[in-house]
Amino acid sequence: RLDPTGRPVSADAAAFDPFGPAYLEDPAGALRWAREKEPVFYSPELGYWVVTRYEDVKAVFRDNVTFSPSIALEKITPFSDEANAVLKAHGYAMNRTLVNEDEPAHMLRRRALQEPFTPEQLAHHEELVRRLVREHVDRFIDAGKVDLVSEMLFEVPLTVALHFLGVPEEDMATLRRYSVAHTVNTWGRPSPEEQVAVAEAVGKFWQYSGEVLEKMRRDPSGPGWMPYGIRKQPQMPDVITDSYLHSMMMAGIVAAHETTALATTNALRLLLENRGQWEEICADPSLIPAAVEECLRFSGPIVAWRRIATADTEIGGVPIPKGAKLLIVQASANHDERQFDDPDALDIRRDTAGGHLSFGYGSHQCLGKHLARMEMQIMLQEFTTRLPHMRLVPDQEFTYLPNTSFRGPEHLWVQWDPEQNPERTDP
Ligand code: HEM
Incomplete structure (x- = not known):
């Protein structure tokens, strides 16, 4: 088999399966061979060029003109x-x-809409996040055993996302129902029968997002990022278009929800698996921000992102033709031994963790990163204070939604002895 430039496809490249268990379990491990032998390769299975080394992934993120995000x-x-x-x-x-917007429209829009993401503005959401987290923990603190994903880690970031966007309370339940289908729709490999069901949910999600947007338009004075965009639209109708608002109403929920939910699930699992480091953050909560960063490096919720080459070019010396689609694998970059010492060890004191690419890099870098970090930090603060003695239920099997880009276990079972809850022993 030949790649689109006429060079033979290696056996490893031909065997790469981004929907298979090895990649879902451990995307960085599944691409170790590539980082070593063939850091940029063509995957016939996907029809994409796969980029695996830190420097190359970062270079692709950095140049959003040669490598357009339009296919993201x-x-x-x-x-x-x-x-x-x-x-x-x-x-x-x-x-x-x-x-997925190209320049110059992207930067004009980003600048016009970025204020609600500044740390000062986000401080307004902190109280809500803390309250939601506490209420959820209250519900199960005496249970002794719980699936954290279904009892809390899915729900809290979704509610925060809906509040951040400004969705009225009465519409939250419906949007909640439909939002999950989007991941499979975009990054999954549904069978033909599943496709129809996914399309049904995505279609409804789209329609309902439009209805919520219309409601906001009738009174755009409320809080939230979407009403903020609606209020700005008359000043710059060519930048903040109707199509943008409707698309963002739907995409924004996913951007803010599943990412943060999976990131927190991954972080808790990692820290509980590395008990010594969990105990360190329980003893010294000032380590939590660094722990969050290291967990984002080690096990980010978005493992791969996409770009398309707008000109003939090269990546790491490999010729890439115009029109080539790229899968840039942040999970692999974040475990590149050329960038991080002993990359497969979790180390909350690693001073280079902040260089991870889990939020992307350059002009599209995640706008919501401060919100995501705040949520993750608050959740860890509450767990380390209220349930420091919790442990992973042993021998549980972790399952993942088969897709190229979003990663985190579907369930995370933990257990503890409620008699030992600090709130009981030291009220
Ligand atoms: C973009 C990751 C949470 C809003 C992105 C990108 C990534 C990402 C990889 C693309 C970056 C690029 O192309 O360079 C994450 C992760 C999160 C998270 C790992 C959680 C841990 C959030 C939250 C929001 C958000 C909570 C809130 C609404 C956005 C927006 C963009 C974006 C608006 C587009 C920025 C642009 O293209 O200019 N995110 N995200 N994200 N994210 Fe996040």
Whole structure:
């Protein structure tokens, strides 16, 4: 087999399966061979060039003109005609938001809309996050055993996301129902039957997002990032378009929700697996911000992102033709031994952890990173204070949604002796 430049595809490259268990379990480990032998390779299975080393991944992120993000939210598995017809029937028209917009529109829009993401503005959300986290912990603190994902880690970031966007309380339940289908729709490999069901949910999600947006338009005076955009639209209608607002209403939920939920799940699992470091942060909560950063490096929720080459170019010396689609694997970059010493060891005192690429890099770097960090830190503060003695339920099997980009276990079972809760022993 030949790659699109006419060079033979290696056996390892041909065998790479981004939907298979090895990659889902441990994306960085599954690409160790590539970082060593073939850091940029063509995957015939995907039809993408896969970029695996830290320097190369960062270089691709940095140059968003040669490597356009326009395909970032494209369906990685094309839908059947039947599924497409379902989407069409719902008027589905997801288009450019920020993450997949080219310059110069992207920067104009980003600058116009970034204020609500500043740490000063985000401070307003801290109280809500803390209250939500406490209420959820209250519900299960005496139970002794719980799946943290279904009892809390899924729910809290979703509620925060909906508040951040400004969704009215009465619409939250419906949006909640539909939002999950988006990940499979965009980054998964659904079977033809699943595609129709996914299309149905995504179509409804799209329609309902539009309805919520219309409601906000009737009274855009409320709090939240979407009303903020609606208020700014009249001053710059060519930058903040109707299509942008509708697409972001849907994409924003996913950007803020699943990422943060999976990031916190991964972080708790990692810290509990590295008991010594868990005990360190329980004893000294000032280590929590550094622990969050190291967990984002070690096990970020977004393992790979996408770009498309707008010109003939090269990456790490490998010729890349115009039109080539790229899968840039942050999880692999974050475990590149050329960048991080002993990369497969968790070390909350690692002073280079902040160089991770889990939030991307350059002009598209995650706008919500401070919000995500705040949520993760608050959740860890509450757990280390209220349930320092919790442990992972032994021998549990972790399962993942098969997809190229979003990663975190679907369940995280923990257990503890409620008699030993600090609130009981030292009220
Ligand atoms: C963009 C990761 C949480 C909003 C991105 C990108 C990544 C990412 C990889 C693309 C960066 C690039 O192309 O260089 C994450 C992770 C999160 C997280 C790992 C949680 C741990 C959030 C939250 C929000 C958010 C809570 C809040 C709404 C955005 C937006 C963009 C973005 C608006 C587009 C920025 C642009 O293109 O200019 N994020 N994200 N993210 N993220 Fe996040």
